[in-house]
Amino acid sequence: MNDPYSVLGVSPSASDEEVKKAYRDLARKYHPDNYHDNPLADLASEKMKEINEAYDTITKSREHGGGSSYSYGGGAYQSAGQSRSASGSAQYVRIRNLINANDLAQAEAMLNAIGNHDAEWYYLMGSVYWRRGWMDQAGQYYRTAATMDPSNPEYRNAVQYMNQGGQAYRPAGGMGMDMTGGDAACNMCQNLICADCCCEAMGGNLIPCIGCR
Amino acid sequence: MYGYVRPVKGELKVSEFERFQGVYCGLCHELARKFGFFSRFLVNYDFTFLAMLLAGDEPVAMCPRRCPAHPVRKRACLESCQSLSLAADMTVVLGWWKLADGAKDGKFPASVGCRLACLALKRAYDRAAARQPQFAAAVEENLAALQTLEREKCANLDAAADKFASILRSISGCVADPARQRAAGELLYHLGRIIYILDAADDLAEDIKTNSYNPLRYRFQPVNGRLSPEDEKLLRTGLQHSHNALVSAYALMGENAYGGILSNTIYLGLPAATQAVFAGTWNASAKIHRKRSNL
Numbered sequence: 001m002n003d004p005y006s007v008l009g010v011s012p013s014a015s016d017e018e019v020k021k022a023y024r025d026l027a028r029k030y031h032p033d034n035y036h037d038n039p040l041a042d043l044a045s046e047k048m049k050e051i052n053e054a055y056d057t058i059t060k061s062r063e064h065g066g067g068s069s070y071s072y073g074g075g076a077y078q079s080a081g082q083s084r085s086a087s088g089s090a091q092y093v094r095i096r097n098l099i100n101a102n103d104l105a106q107a108e109a110m111l112n113a114i115g116n117h118d119a120e121w122y123y124l125m126g127s128v129y130w131r132r133g134w135m136d137q138a139g140q141y142y143r144t145a146a147t148m149d150p151s152n153p154e155y156r157n158a159v160q161y162m163n164q165g166g167q168a169y170r171p172a173g174g175m176g177m178d179m180t181g182g183d184a185a186c187n188m189c190q191n192l193i194c195a196d197c198c199c200e201a202m203g204g205n206l207i208p209c210i211g212c213r
Numbered sequence: 214m215y216g217y218v219r220p221v222k223g224e225l226k227v228s229e230f231e232r233f234q235g236v237y238c239g240l241c242h243e244l245a246r247k248f249g250f251f252s253r254f255l256v257n258y259d260f261t262f263l264a265m266l267l268a269g270d271e272p273v274a275m276c277p278r279r280c281p282a283h284p285v286r287k288r289a290c291l292e293s294c295q296s297l298s299l300a301a302d303m304t305v306v307l308g309w310w311k312l313a314d315g316a317k318d319g320k321f322p323a324s325v326g327c328r329l330a331c332l333a334l335k336r337a338y339d340r341a342a343a344r345q346p347q348f349a350a351a352v353e354e355n356l357a358a359l360q361t362l363e364r365e366k367c368a369n370l371d372a373a374a375d376k377f378a379s380i381l382r383s384i385s386g387c388v389a390d391p392a393r394q395r396a397a398g399e400l401l402y403h404l405g406r407i408i409y410i411l412d413a414a415d416d417l418a419e420d421i422k423t424n425s426y427n428p429l430r431y432r433f434q435p436v437n438g439r440l441s442p443e444d445e446k447l448l449r450t451g452l453q454h455s456h457n458a459l460v461s462a463y464a465l466m467g468e469n470a471y472g473g474i475l476s477n478t479i480y481l482g483l484p485a486a487t488q489a490v491f492a493g494t495w496n497a498s499a500k501i502h503r504k505r506s507n508l
Contacts, residue, residue: 029464030464034457034460034461034464035461038458038461039395039399040395040396040399040461040462040465043392043395043396043465044461044464044465047465129371133371133378133399133402133403133406133455133458134371134372134375135371135451135454135455136370136371136432136447136448136451137369137371139447139450139451162450162454163450165450165453165454165457166453166454166457167457168456168457168458168460168461169460169461169464170460170480171476171480177480177481177484177485177488178453178456178484179449179452179453179455179456179483179484179487180446180449180450180452180453181449181487181488181491
């Protein structure tokens with residue numbers, strides 16, 4: 001394994017606070033939410049693992065007050081947003097697996113071979129386009145899927161994610177511009193508040209967790 | 214070439230600005246050295262960005278040089294290196310094909326100019342294409358496919374943007390490390406998409422006036438050369454998603470000596486260019502920028 005300090009980009013003489021800060025910034029950078037259905041999600045998750053391990057190694061070696069090391073995300077979280085819930089016909093399950101494995105050509109060929117285009121078909125075609133980087137097409141297919149089956153939360157979420165503009169890492173301090181003419185930092189707060197509400201609905205609380213870390 | 218890919222100068226550190234200028238001047242000198250005087254006119258911001266993006270972690274060596282644009286005081290120029298050499302090859306290949314395109318499809322006086330420039334640069338092109346055969350093949354193939362889409366008045370914005378994006382992505386073939394190559398490919402693909410779509414948005418009114426192909430004419434229903442607010446929002450949200458993908462890929466590229474300039478260009482420069490294009494002030498601001506920077 002690489003030197004944990006160089007993984008976090010700090011010197012071995014850095015204070016605990018500095019190590020924590022470096023770790024937090026990197027964890028924010030490679031957070032799975034920034035790689036939502038992204039073809040590079042596997043690389044980011046490797047990076048995240050490396051950072052978590054480096055941070056754990058450092059905190060353990062420094063043995064501060066019972067070693068209350070924590071890691072951002074965690075195994076279960078890293079695959080969130082990537083693996084699709086497998087509903088529908090066996091054919092669609094296979095296509096979903098192909099999309100998750102980034103075999104877009106094969107997934108598209110299988111979709112094109114299906115004559116009956118239901119809501120799930122449009123959703124999966126949208127996913128293929130999304131992964132390929134064809135954002136405009138992806139949006140059109142997601143919207144068709146959600147119109148055909150308005151009660152399906154998966155399709156609704158995809159449309160919402162599309163309309164809201166997604167998210168990606170921005171370095172702290174004045175680099176918060178986005179392409180829609182708004183302020184990315186502002187959108188991030190909105191997302192955070194949104195995520196907090198979801199968390200709270202499930203019995204958790206996101207904003208104080210970040211505060212106390 | 215297009216010039217949308219540039220840092221916001223006011224937000225660069227002085228040392229970063231000097232380094233950026235050094236790469237731009239270095240690329241110009243590299244073009245002259247390898248491909249002769251005329252190829253100098255092809256120097257542009259997009260490939261300056263590329264030279265910095267593809268640079269490994271070797272130290273940056275600058276040396277003072279004179280040139281026809283700065284005959285009296287010498288300017289610090291990046292010394293010839295692998296990424297500069299690569300960027301020069303690609304500048305000539307893509308620049309030549311774009312001129313060839315202009316000679317074939319352009320309107321009367323401009324098309325003659327393009328033809329002459331093509332002739333003047335033919336030998337340079339042959340040499341550059343021989344050095345980068347895969348890139349030259351990708352450019353030729355994708356530009357031909359784009360012309361077919363243009364003739365068909367393609368309304369699929371993604372399909373049209375895909376051709377230019379694929380040209381840029383093919384550049385990632387020169388990155389040795391497989392993970393870094395994947396990240397570079399994704400980054401360049403979305404960069405190509407953003408450049409293509411911004412260019413289409415910038416030229417929309419003009420293209421409608423001259424009845425030229427523009428994907429936005431067929432994808433949306435522009436009125437008086439402008440998109441409706443809803444369509445513009447949809448288009449810009451799509452650009453935002455591409456920008457997110459670009460940023461996420463950039464995070465996986467690893468650091469080099471140009472990190473500050475690259476981050477500025479990606480996080481600030483691209484959104485600023487987008488803002489200016491949609492506000493209709495891009496052409497004016499680009500002119501002022503050229504005048505002030507003396508680049």
